[in-house]
Amino acid sequence: xxxxxxxxxxxxxxxxxxxxxxxxxxxxxxxxxxxxxxxxxxxxxxxxxxxxxxxxxxxxxxxxxxxxxxxxxxxxxxxxxxxxxxxxxxxxxxxxxxxxxxxxxxxxxxxxxxxxxxxxxxxxxxxxxxxxxxxxxxxxxxxxxxxxxxxxxxxxxxxxxxxxxxxxxxxxxxxxxxxxxxxxxxxxxxxxxxxxxxxxxxxxxxxxxxxxxxxxxxxxxxxxxxxxxxxxxxxxxxxxxxxxxxxxxxxxxxxxxxxxxxxxxxxxxxxxxxxxxxxxxxxxxxxxxxxxxxxxxxxxxxxxxxxxxxxxxxxxxxxxxxxxxxxxxxxxxxxxxxxxxxxxxxxxxxxxxxxxxxxxxxxxxxxxxxxxxxxxxxxxxxxxxxxxxxxxxxxxxxxxxxxxxxxxxxxxxxxxxxxxxxxxxxxxxxxxxxxxxxxxxxxxxxxxxxxxxxxxxxxxxxxxxxxxxxxxxxxxxxxxxxxxxxxxxxxxxxxxxxxxxxxxxxxx
Numbered sequence: 001x002x003x004x005x006x007x008x009x010x011x012x013x014x015x016x017x018x019x020x021x022x023x024x025x026x027x028x029x030x031x032x033x034x035x036x037x038x039x040x041x042x043x044x045x046x047x048x049x050x051x052x053x054x055x056x057x058x059x060x061x062x063x064x065x066x067x068x069x070x071x072x073x074x075x076x077x078x079x080x081x082x083x084x085x086x087x088x089x090x091x092x093x094x095x096x097x098x099x100x101x102x103x104x105x106x107x108x109x110x111x112x113x114x115x116x117x118x119x120x121x122x123x124x125x126x127x128x129x130x131x132x133x134x135x136x137x138x139x140x141x142x143x144x145x146x147x148x149x150x151x152x153x154x155x156x157x158x159x160x161x162x163x164x165x166x167x168x169x170x171x172x173x174x175x176x177x178x179x180x181x182x183x184x185x186x187x188x189x190x191x192x193x194x195x196x197x198x199x200x201x202x203x204x205x206x207x208x209x210x211x212x213x214x215x216x217x218x219x220x221x222x223x224x225x226x227x228x229x230x231x232x233x234x235x236x237x238x239x240x241x242x243x244x245x246x247x248x249x250x251x252x253x254x255x256x257x258x259x260x261x262x263x264x265x266x267x268x269x270x271x272x273x274x275x276x277x278x279x280x281x282x283x284x285x286x287x288x289x290x291x292x293x294x295x296x297x298x299x300x301x302x303x304x305x306x307x308x309x310x311x312x313x314x315x316x317x318x319x320x321x322x323x324x325x326x327x328x329x330x331x332x333x334x335x336x337x338x339x340x341x342x343x344x345x346x347x348x349x350x351x352x353x354x355x356x357x358x359x360x361x362x363x364x365x366x367x368x369x370x371x372x373x374x375x376x377x378x379x380x381x382x383x384x385x386x387x388x389x390x391x392x393x394x395x396x397x398x399x400x401x402x403x404x405x406x407x408x409x410x411x412x413x414x415x416x417x418x419x420x421x422x423x424x425x426x427x428x429x430x431x432x433x434x435x436x437x438x439x440x441x442x443x444x445x446x447x448x449x450x451x452x453x454x455x456x457x458x459x460x461x462x463x464x465x466x467x468x469x470x471x472x473x474x475x476x477x478x479x480x481x482x483x484x485x486x487x488x489x490x491x492x493x494x495x496x497x498x499x500x501x502x503x504x505x506x507x508x
Contacts, residue, residue: 002027002068003163003196004051004086009065011055012048022220024065028198033190035207035227036200037236038217039426040399044200046123046218048166052086053079053199058468070163084113087157089167091424093149102136102144102152107502109160123159130192131185142313146326147178151185158189164196165189171203172423173359175325175452177487183207184314202426203453205238205491228252236427239455239491243503256495260356263495267507285435287314291415291446292337292354296346299332299470306332308470310346314415319437319447321461321478323454323488329470330450331359331419338417339447351425352414359420361405365393373408381411384432399424406433415446418502422453434460458482458501 005027006318012019019440020043028034038044049055053074056063067074068169070085090096099105106127128134133151136144144152157165167186171179183206189195190210198215201207214230216223223230231237232245232252240259247266253259287460292314299307307329314320314337322330335341337348338356340347357364367373371389374382382389385404393401402421410416416437422430430453437447437460451457464481466474466488472483482488483499490501500506 002026002029003070004198005066005068006050007066007068008049009063009067011050011064012062014060016061018220019062020220021050021222024220024222026215026222026224028196028452029043030163030196031190031194032196032212032435033210034198034213034215035204035211036198036215036217037202037204037426040403040424040429041397042217042426043220044217045168045397047222048168048198048200049438050074051164051166052088053077053082054088080112083109083162083233084160085163087154087160087162087165089150089153089157089165089170091168091170091172092154095368096153097141097149100142101140102133102140103138103461105141106156107155107161113160117325122351123161127155127159130158130189132188145178147175147181150178150182151398154182154185158195164198167197167199169200169202169424171206173326173420173452175323175328175487176454178204178326179217179443179452180303197260202236202424204236205255205455208238208241209257227254239503240495243492243495243506246503246506247508254328256491259495263489266496287352288317288444288446290314291316291351292448293349294346295349297333297336297343297348298345298404299336299341299343305470307336307343310470310472312465312472312475314446314448316414316446317441318462319441319449319460320465322448322450322465322467323452323455323457324467325487328467330467332470333467334417334419334448334450337415350415353412354415354417355409356417357402357405357409357419359423361398361401362394364408365401370396370404373404377408377411381407397424399426399429403429403433406436410436410440410445413445415448416440418447418449418451420450420452422451422456428458454482454488454490455502464488 006024009021009024010019011021036044046055050067057079062106066505067397069082097105106124107120110123128137129153129162131151133155136148170182187210190197194484211227214225216230216235240253249262290313294310294312296308297310324330334356336343338354340356365373370385370391370393373393406421411492441447463476464478465472478501479499482501483493
């Protein structure tokens with residue numbers, strides 16, 4: 001008997017012209033792992049929120065059809081009751097934290113259930129071991145890294161002993177290693193507890209080999225397919241699938257392990273030679289004039305170094321990716337360069353207008369409609385948002401809000417500073433962002449992007465900076481910096497090596 005059943009589910013948000021979900025019928029069986037993917041704004045978060053009753057109980061709007069969770073109709077049972085059956089982990093874990101420290105947060109949901117204290121203590125101890133967060137148990141949540149917060153959020157959901165776990169883009173804000181750690185926690189729960197899991201993700205390469213089915217949402221319409229069929233059709237998919245389709249490998253490998261069998265037959269071609277226009281960095285004779293010079297930059301938070309002795313130059317016409325683990329100093333460096341913070345030591349000299357776009361695009365959006373936000377912008381800037389002009393900006397998806405903020409801030413900037421701009425974006429929108437940034441660079445702007453998205457950085461950037469503990473420790477073209485990295489390596493680099501980063505580069 002299915003744990004979750006959706007019967008002809010249609011949902012329209014208040015005042016929306018089109019439904020967010022259209023006539024969705026599907027079922028989730030015990031122990032299944034389902035990957036949910038789709039374009040930004042396609043309805044993924046809405047669908048997930050239907051599974052625990054947040055839609056429609058907390059959103060209003062028009063809801064038709066039926067969702068059954070362990071036999072309970074979500075229309076008749078509140079999210080508080082459904083939470084004992086469906087554990088929900090939000091894209092932004094801070095949105096679900098209530099208390100200040102880890103142990104108290106883990107016990108909070110159990111207290112609401114009225115469990116006896118000895119049973120609460122037993123569950124807390126068990127979930128701490130299951131999720132591997134014993135070193136965090138007495139920490140304040142505001143001192144945790146992004147990956148640590150996601151693991152605590154998962155632990156809080158699992159402590160309720162749910163029948164299914166639902167995760168909304170749990171790795172979108174995480175560096176590659178933290179993302180791997182979080183997904184390993186999920187896979188451990190699947191392997192050891194048989195946890196039924198539905199996970200929405202754009203970065204699918206880590207999860208694709210382990211899923212039973214893939215749900216693909218397109219404008220609110222759901223396709224339920226086997227992994228190989230779904231990935232062969234397109235959408236968010238691992239780079240090894242793109243290589244497999246080019247090379248004609250069958251069956252299509254879903255991950256590195258299966259792909260290595262086929263990769264042994266690839267010709268042993270010499271590594272690619274870096275383009276003369278890529279990675280010029282600070283070398284004399286670079287193609288672009290210097291737009292920003294940073295000398296000996298230092299900044300500390302309550303005595304703890306965030307940026308240490310950073311010196312670099314940024315040039316017009318160059319897209320530079322800044323990469324490093326969560327908490328390495330990326331955001332602080334961007335704010336110092338953009339003027340949002342003043343350096344405690346060292347200097348920043350900008351030869352033009354610098355614009356900083358933070359991770360949280362909401363801090364830049366104030367108007368009552370997208371049309372008002374874009375008022376005064378050129379027709380070229382407004383055109384991509386024609387379908388959204390009447391909408392309230394905060395009602396857009398996180399990826400759509402990010403696109404709008406970048407367009408607003410980047411229109412007249414000489415130096416564009418972006419903090420995790422690909423978070424929550426689908427592959428098509430990420431390609432459009434790459435094209436936009438390269439066009440802006442071609443028109444003479446300088447671009448510095450903090451990102452965890454290795455594949456996107458390899459395809460977009462002319463130069464890669466790696467930062468750790470506030471210090472830049474690597475600087476060069478993508479082929480040089482990413483190909484010999486253990487953490488910041490593309491999937492194709494891990495598979496083939498020899499300097500190849502992207503599936504289209506590999507000779508066949």
